[in-house]
Amino acid sequence: MKSDYILGVDGGGSKTTARLVHLASGKSWEGRAAASSLSLGLTRSVAVILELARELAFRADCELEQLCVVCGLAGAGERSLANQAHEAMESYFARLEVMTDARTSAYGANGGEPVAVVALGTGSVAMLLDEQGNETMIGGWGLLVGDEGGGARLGVNAINAMLWELDTLGQPESEVGKWLCSQLGNNRSAILYWLRHATATQFAGLVPGIIERLERCQQAKALFESHMQAVERLISATGEHLPVVLTGGLAQISARHLSEPLRARIIPARGNSLDGACILAESLMQPSSSALLTGESEL
């Protein structure tokens, strides 16, 4: 069956978006679903993506097997996971590629032109597309050992500070600490239970409540300043000359607080990770696409 439908998927730690395009007519359909980061579990990720694809195919009145698909997924930097996701889904589609959302973001951000995309979502990662077409990734190592500048890390740091207030003062004193304690539970056992069950998405879900208290709470302000230091460190690590696109839920507020030299490098995004996935999905149809679609380079 000749395919002239493409499907781009952007799967992060907080949500999944997808766009199906009928190339001949230019008509497109978009949808949105729960998180499908591979870090949250392969089974969940595959279920979310397939259901979203089915919904869009139904609306576009086509079949899954007519689709050329590119999934840009958080957590796909670990090749064995990306391979498993590919294996679980490839039989449904005409063609499928699974890659990191850092990669699709980079292609979307500047229409394939050189750029440093710094993603500040649930996690954090920087992806460089340089003048020679090389791709380099910085960060993206996950919440426990990295992801500084991401939302989940900000949530974790805020909880760390709240627990320290709790341990040394008997109860949280700062406004943000009191609020966090009300969210997590009011005794040790409840807090430990919350912590054991919390995903990165849930830690990141605390960020709006922290930001809301920036103006009137010193502790919240200190936490946000430490977030900004991490963001500046990550941007600085992308070198000095590439234009920088900030993406993710923390992009806008972080951009406003950047120091001047770094702010001068920021350009508006020409597209997002979903646009990048669609660009790459369209290129899947061209015979010369293989070079563009090889996996991540080794270190």
Place this chain on the structure above:
Amino acid sequence: MKSDYILGVDGGGSKTTARLVHLASGKSWEGRAAASSLSLGLTRSVAVILELARELAFRADCELEQLCVVCGLAGAGERSLANQAHEAMESYFARLEVMTDARTSAYGANGGEPVAVVALGTGSVAMLLDEQGNETMIGGWGLLVGDEGGGARLGVNAINAMLWELDTLGQPESEVGKWLCSQLGNNRSAILYWLRHATATQFAGLVPGIIERLERCQQAKALFESHMQAVERLISATGEHLPVVLTGGLAQISARHLSEPLRARIIPARGNSLDGACILAESLMQPSSSALLTGESEL
């Protein structure tokens, strides 16, 4: 069946130790097995403890149902987990109590006298037994949001520093960074795989390799200094007058590097968490034991 055997169990993130005592004769048998911290999974924990108990009962020529048992387990601060462990094992024994290893450590450290026990093992936690018999816990919140001063945190911080070298210089430059990279894998995908499968025990398992490089590697030295700051903060949070017992795999080396005012408070342990579990297990047999064996206090 009248019981005159007690069993004390100390289950941490790296190993489990147990001692069976026949009170009438004073004879005792000790054994050692894999980790049984509840944070590593209830099923594993229960299996390790029951097998160890069976081995000791076999050697002592008695039955499990003759034993009065106290298990001091890492991760038992979350009451629902402790309750599940209790439920899974209670039918095997004459009596059973499951509590945090912080609590058994505190009872063992100074024979039940007032003390602040600061445990620097895989995780970290301080437990205070004050002059009024009150118990207060500081820390012990787990690796993601806390456990500063513990071995797993030191391992995580070392990996974080190694990954930063990798991202910004293309490869690790410090000696400790090179060594860590050789342990985790020499490409992004392998490192992500290692990280996704690593338990707290495995992060803590990197510590000897870090310590080994202290003398000749600035990076290792900086990591250890940051560990010592966390240890000093935790000890300072126990107040100013209680004697301090340091326990856990990092106790000895940390004690040697403490600043003078804190070092002056350190006393040698009269016993360990296993001794505390045995003291509490023996008290299980006394009719007046209920007050001593209630759970953790609320915040």
